Amino acid sequence: MIFYFKFGKEVNVTVDGGTCKWLRYLEEQGIDLLNENHTEYVPNLITGDMDSCPPLILEKLKSMGAMIIKTPDQDHTDYTKSLFELGIYVKKKNVKLNRIYVFADTSGRFDHIMGNINTLYKSDKIIEESIQVIQLANDSLTWVLRPGLHSIIIPKILVQNNSWCGLLPIGAPVNCIVTTGLKWNLNKETQLQFGSVVSSSNTYDNCSEVTINTDSPVIWSMGIEPLQKNINNYISSNT
Incomplete structure (x- = not known):
């Protein structure tokens, strides 16, 4: 549907x-x-x-x-x-x-x-x-981050519940990616690639904003279980 x-x-x-x-x-x-x-x-x-x-x-x-x-x-x-x-x-x-x-x-x-x-x-x-x-x-939002700088506003309930999030380099490596607001941030020296490093099972560092600057397309996925009863409040948030 x-x-x-x-x-x-x-x-x-x-x-x-x-x-x-x-x-x-x-x-x-x-x-x-x-x-x-x-x-x-x-x-x-x-x-x-x-x-x-x-x-x-x-x-x-x-x-x-x-x-x-x-x-x-x-x-x-x-x-x-x-x-x-x-x-x-x-x-x-x-x-x-x-x-x-x-x-x-x-x-x-x-x-x-x-x-x-x-x-x-x-x-x-x-x-x-x-x-x-x-x-x-039912329990997640997923989209592609194109090359460039992205700011994602995270609802407080997800931060408080240590909800999961991840950055997945599906299809091709991501050679340069820098993040803020995550418990395990990525820096310029980090290359995301299957067979090497992927940022799965990550979460938020007590922060309501995550920034991601990437040189290549990368999948962003995030758990939203605590938001299930209030999903309409979130889908109007900026990506």
Whole structure:
């Protein structure tokens, strides 16, 4: 299930079987989308190869205003294809995106997890580079830090609970990276590379701001379990 957000107003996208998960989630909130007049919850766009979503549901949502785009190309994952289609959609609708939040499971099949990471790395070639794509799972946030200086505001509850965070050089080494605000900071002499050093199981040094200056793309991932009940307060934080 994937949702994308723009300034002040949402652009919602569901992907194939994620559409059914969205309907079940709404039912848990007491909203029967298919039988009630709640058009504000109808996805703007539904994409995927459509092998996991019943045609009757798709037809009903289409009649309620959803745009259905079948993407059978097997050279890309549904996640990647949905970003392509979102890019086309926002250009056609003249929508200005601010940030993209992707609700994606990070448990289960390792190849799916790595496929999601691969899409994160490719996202700047699919969507404007200035638009941050952030994966949100039950207990973590994950995104790519592009070369340059980044400042991440950490909620106090995560600092107080010594929540985990990590910097992972997936795909290529990071030759120069400098951090502040972490319990185990990295300096210019540190090279991140699989088979050598990676910054996993790190945490915060009693600090509400982490800075990261990197010469290469690197994955930033952080635990958010203490925030689960208050997640809406965090996803508006600056990255």
